[in-house]
Amino acid sequence: MxxxxxxxxxxxxxxxxxxxxxxxxxxxxxxxxxxxxxxxxxxxxxxxxxxxxxxxxxxxxxxxxxxxxxxxxxxxxxxxxxxxxxxxxxxxxRRAADHRPAGDGRGQTVRPEIQQLLDAMENVPATVMGRGMDILAWNALGARIAFDLEALDPARRNSALLVFRHPEARDLHPDWDRIAEEVVGNLRAESGRHPEDPRVCEVVKELLDNSADFRRLWQAQAVHECLRGAKRIVNPLVGELRLTFESFRLPTDADQSLVTYSAPAGSVTEARLRELAGRVGMAGVAVVV
The missing domain is CATH 1.10.260.40 (lambda repressor-like DNA-binding domains)
Structure with missing residues (x-):
């Protein structure tokens, strides 16, 4: 807690x-x-x-x-x-009802209609984020935009854990220092909304116990939800991608956000996204964590 x-x-x-x-x-x-x-x-x-x-x-x-x-x-x-x-x-x-434990990340579910929307976005990498920054669902491109989400243990499909604990994080993110600050700012905001949520507490505790970089940034007390911006990712299959991302709250799905990535038309990154789509295939992947 x-x-x-x-x-x-x-x-x-x-x-x-x-x-x-x-x-x-x-x-x-x-x-x-x-x-x-x-x-x-x-x-x-x-x-x-x-x-x-x-x-x-x-x-x-x-x-x-x-x-x-x-x-x-x-x-x-x-x-x-x-x-x-x-x-x-x-x-x-808050009222006692507002402090009830919300369950761990693996208890969060994504509606089939949201997965259907993800799969329909064939040329747009997209994921759904839940409490504690868990990655709950994705489409084919979203599954391979950086980490291979399908190959990960469900408990490790978490943006904060991936950035601070995955051994390839710094290779995949050339601007790792900035990404790390954004992740901590987002997780701090999450902890304010859900101070007693087991999954939020589990993620924060693991990072405090195992990452000196996370401890330093967490102790700075920065709070800044980064819901849009630019990101560089060195994709293992097609090389560097220069993407913009947007995060959209799902109004009828508590604590879930749709995150999309895109690139300007005619850019090198757009061409590499098309190549990535061809290499990973466009079969939809339904996931409930």
Whole structure:
């Protein structure tokens, strides 16, 4: 379990430490400060709340924090949209029903209609992502865009585990450092939405126990869901692919997203995707993890 008290404390400490007092019109100078960034009393002043109340919030001892107070703290710490969402998720005490364990990743299912949609996208590599960044389903191109998903143990079909634990990850991803940061930002956001989900906790624990790179990035407390962007992948069959990706939430399927990859018409990557399609075949693969 990812305890909310620990999460909010680490997050708020990291965010106030990341701010330069001079940027906010506050006295700076390490000689007058025991720690970098803002002091608790400065955050409280900027947020318009008492130092005692802010301290209790940061220590995870405050209950029923209002949206107005959370918004004030977010403004004081200059949080991004994703960071504000994360703060709300870990700060607000949810109803007991909202904290029920959602089951492990292998209990997540993909509707047949979604698999049908995947298979119909013959020229577009596509996957479905679930809680904890598990890869739940794919089409033929999506199965071989980087890792050979069909050859993996179901428990290892997870974007975070593949990036940090698969021995070929750095060879497949030339921009591994950036990809790793994006994965951690996404997983941090997932942990805020589902702090007690067994699969989310299982993935985070394995990575904390076994990856120094993950520990370093996780401790930085960065929260940024990367739902679109560009990616380079060195495909083992056809060479380097320069792709753009988009992630679409499935509105009727809780915690699932459709992820698609594409390349500009006439580009080298488009030609290589056609070659890849020919080499892997276009038979659809129905998967329920």
């Amino acid at each position: 990812l305890h909310a008290e620990v999460e909010i404390s680490s997050f708020l400490k990291a965010r106030r430490a990341a701010l330069d007092p001079a940027d906010l019109g506050l006295p700076g100078g390490l000689g007058r400060r025991r720690v970098r960034g803002l002091r608790r009393e400065e955050v409280a002043q900027l947020a318009g709340i008492s130092v005692d109340y802010y301290t209790r919030i940061e220590q995870g001892r405050a209950h029923a924090i209002s949206d107005a107070v959370l918004d004030a703290i977010a403004r004081a710490l200059r949080l991004t949209g994703g960071e504000v969402t994360y703060l709300r998720n870990v700060a607000v005490r």
